[in-house]
Amino acid sequence: MTVQLPGLLDTEAIRKDFPVLDRTVHDGKKLVYLDNAATSQKPRQVLDVLNEYYERHNSNVHRGVHVLAEDATALYEGARDKVAGFINAPSRDEVIFTKNASESLNLVANMLGWADEPYRVDRGTEIVITEMEHHSNIVPWQLLAQRTGAKLKWFGLTDDGRLDLSNIDEVITEKTKVVSFVLVSNILGTLNPVEEIVRRAQEVGALVVIDASQAAPHMPLDVQALQADFVAFTGHKMCGPTGIGVLWGRQELLEDLPPFLGGGEMIETVSMHSSTYAPAPHKFEAGTPPIAQAIGLGAAVDYLTGIGMENIQAHEHAITEYAVRRLLEVPDLRIIGPTTAEDRGAAISFTLGDIHPHDVGQVLDEQGIAVRVGHHCARPVCLRYGIPATTRASFYLYSTPAEVDALVDGLEQVRNFFG
């Protein structure tokens, strides 16, 4: 029997675009891929574009006057246009290609460490993050704090997996230079209240950085509506290749802030004594960029836009609602994070009695079900809830109610095995 839920996409058609979803594992078991928060699978439309680029157009960008160099440059810069449109950036020059979200966040942290006033993070100033950040939005700020003497502060979490903003005026103060937080948590699934945090940050003149790695693949992303100063995300979680990330930043900031990595491509003129820099975004793209990967991301943006981000969001909402309901029927299962589908993404972490997530993941794998186990690069969250690790199932546009059912059945087998 097929479960019908309102808002579902035509997954039968969509799944045909993703060759890997057809594969079987462990002697003929159907693959149930529920590790989309780690990385998404890639549609044929993206794979074809990558192949075609290497077969027909491969060259370096922004140099050379031959046909291939012009092809490659046009395709690479075309991908920038596509990404700018996808996130409603006011200008294409605000889109910086990086290798992943981690690099994007490290880039911002280093810009602010080397910046002049009024942006400079220094002794006597404060950096604010939250306890639900991925390590990639914790460690760069810890490094910046250690190197500059700035103080690192953070918002704690409520028992039901949301940000505790009750003390927002004490956490974000006149000393705060930058507030960096995740839009959708990769471990809890929580969708955070951007407006309230941005309002307070703007009151004290702090910059706002948003880690949208788990949001960009799953919902419409409008950097103007967010009112942030920087937004970071990665390509491989949104049907694109690995090795390509994005940092969007407000143009006036990108003009004022210093470069971090130096090298080819990011300069205007160079002498042995000093150099001047190219305007953004090239100022922040030293060296040969990930050209094919950027073009692949452009193809992924086309693919997702063709299906419609609102439709993807509605599909995942329906799947998440169903998954939360079914998972809560499993005895001894505790969801770590919000226990409803409201204001949450499609990553659901849970514990299953005393059974260690490693064992849960292994027994699920034997049934062809791929989940992530461990602390999901968000160890402070595990510490906060007093657990060593979680099992995480995460869904995407090709996930089906039948896959949720397979997971629930699989967990029953896990319980029988270790019970």
Added chain:
Amino acid sequence: MYQDVILDHYKHPQGRGLRDGDAEVHHVNPTCGDEITLRVKLDGETIEDVSYEGQGCSISQASASVLFELLVGKELADARKVQELFLELMQSKGQLEPDDAMEEVLEDAVAFAGVSKYPARVKCALLSWMAWKDATAQALSGDGAKETA
């Protein structure tokens, strides 16, 4: 992979709990969050006790229990041979089929042969063994004494 021997040790761990020791170490497996605190007590060249406390998956916890059964009461030189053979088995990527001679040395630990096929889980099985090696080195150098105080 989940042999009955492993599940038995997991459900009924031998020697668990921290007791007096000459050195104490704390090892973690950062990819998954398995942790162990392990103490070694030596009587000359003899292992008088190995005590431990930890949290983690069935493989890591059962492995510590097997280690306790295998090593306590042994001379250090013999214990090192057991440890080295277990390491060799775990690094064999499933290519090593335990024979009678190996089973005589490793006893229950041969049940972990199947784990060596799963690269992500080898570290779980080795966690307590690496902790034991480290604690023993500290106990012998005398560095560990203050840490158990």
